[in-house]
Amino acid sequence: MIRIGTRASELALWQANLAKSELEKLGYQAEIIGITSTGDEVLDRPLHQIGGFGLFTKTLDNAMLRGEIDLAVHSLKDVPTILHEKIAQAAVLKRANISDVLVLKTNTDFLENQEGAIIATGSLRRKAQWLHRYPKHTIVELRGNVNTRLQKLIDNDWNGTIFAAAGLERIELLPKNHLMLNDWMIPAPAQGAIMATALKADTEILEICAQINHKDTEIAVAVERQFMRTLEGGCTAPIGGNAKITGDTIYFKGILIAINGSEKVEVEKSVPLSEWHSLGKICAEEVLNNGGRKLMESIKAEMGK
Numbered sequence: 094m095i096r097i098g099t100r101a102s103e104l105a106l107w108q109a110n111l112a113k114s115e116l117e118k119l120g121y122q123a124e125i126i127g128i129t130s131t132g133d134e135v136l137d138r139p140l141h142q143i144g145g146f147g148l149f150t151k152t153l154d155n156a157m158l159r160g161e162i163d164l165a166v167h168s169l170k171d172v173p174t175i176l177h178e179k180i181a182q183a184a185v186l187k188r189a190n191i192s193d194v195l196v197l198k199t200n201t202d203f204l205e206n207q208e209g210a211i212i213a214t215g216s217l218r219r220k221a222q223w224l225h226r227y228p229k230h231t232i233v234e235l236r237g238n239v240n241t242r243l244q245k246l247i248d249n250d251w252n253g254t255i256f257a258a259a260g261l262e263r264i265e266l267l268p269k270n271h272l273m274l275n276d277w278m279i280p281a282p283a284q285g286a287i288m289a290t291a292l293k294a295d296t297e298i299l300e301i302c303a304q305i306n307h308k309d310t311e312i313a314v315a316v317e318r319q320f321m322r323t324l325e326g327g328c329t330a331p332i333g334g335n336a337k338i339t340g341d342t343i344y345f346k347g348i349l350i351a352i353n354g355s356e357k358v359e360v361e362k363s364v365p366l367s368e369w370h371s372l373g374k375i376c377a378e379e380v381l382n383n384g385g386r387k388l389m390e391s392i393k394a395e396m397g398k
Contacts, residue, residue: 097109100152104238112164112289113125149168149171166288172283184305185288186287186289192280195254195274196261200270211231212255213254222277235254279348316369317335323374324380335347338366340366341366345362349388
């Protein structure tokens with residue numbers, strides 16, 4: 094019996110059950126073990142103030158290190174780019190929708206009026222890109238699971254809230270009243286992807302999980318996470334990145350943006366697929382050399398206040 098550890102939210106359980114079903118298709122038996130993390134319990138402060146990037150994964154890492162679970166299933170965008178020394182990436186499942194989506198309170202009329210609109214999000218990346226496009230709008234902090242955040246939109250005088258489209262689609266909670274932002278908002282590195290981790294020493298589990306790995310998704314998210322790691326960013330830096338594979342070519346677009354949206358540095362590049370291993374690093378270095386290094390320093394200074 095393979096013990097699959099997951100956060101206890103509806104979305105996290107859905108993702109864990111997807112991994113479970115993929116393993117069961119191959120003839121393996123598996124069970125789900127729900128574990129509550131600090132990030133799920135502390136909802137009254139921004140994520141970067143209570144531990145930031147990796148907060149949701151540490152609890153599952155510890156359960157694995159204690160031998161309580163064999164496998165952990167994560168939203169890959171929540172996972173630090175450097176894993177615990179005893180833990181390895183076991184599989185990346187086929188990616189879902191990468192887009193961000195604006196769930197609307199009423200309609201989109203406020204987008205034509207630059208004054209006074211209120212948008213809720215707990216993501217610095219979404220906040221920064223929104224303020225770059227709509228500098229006179231107000232961003233309010235929003236934390237909690239998907240259901241909680243949708244309810245807060247109902248309860249508050251906000252114009253809309255921003256979500257990862259994949260999360261809402263997976264648990265069938267995407268309201269009809271929404272606007273996809275895929276034409277301009279660059280997603281978080283690895284958004285829409287699910288990763289399973291296991292102990293490096295557990296070769297049997299690693300071999301089993303290799304059978305459910307989706308290679309194209311694995312490559313794309315590796316490029317995006319290399320871009321983020323090279324910029325030294327995480328949950329506390331507004332970084333977006335998206336890699337796409339088309340035939341024998343891989344295309345990447347990335348962004349580093351000031352928290353208040355006042356400044357951004359972008360990069361776009363395509364290379365033969367065989368050269369994907371260094372694409373994220375090359376793009377990040379281009380960003381750093383084109384003003385990104387100074388911008389990153391100012392972001393870190395602001396976050397340290």
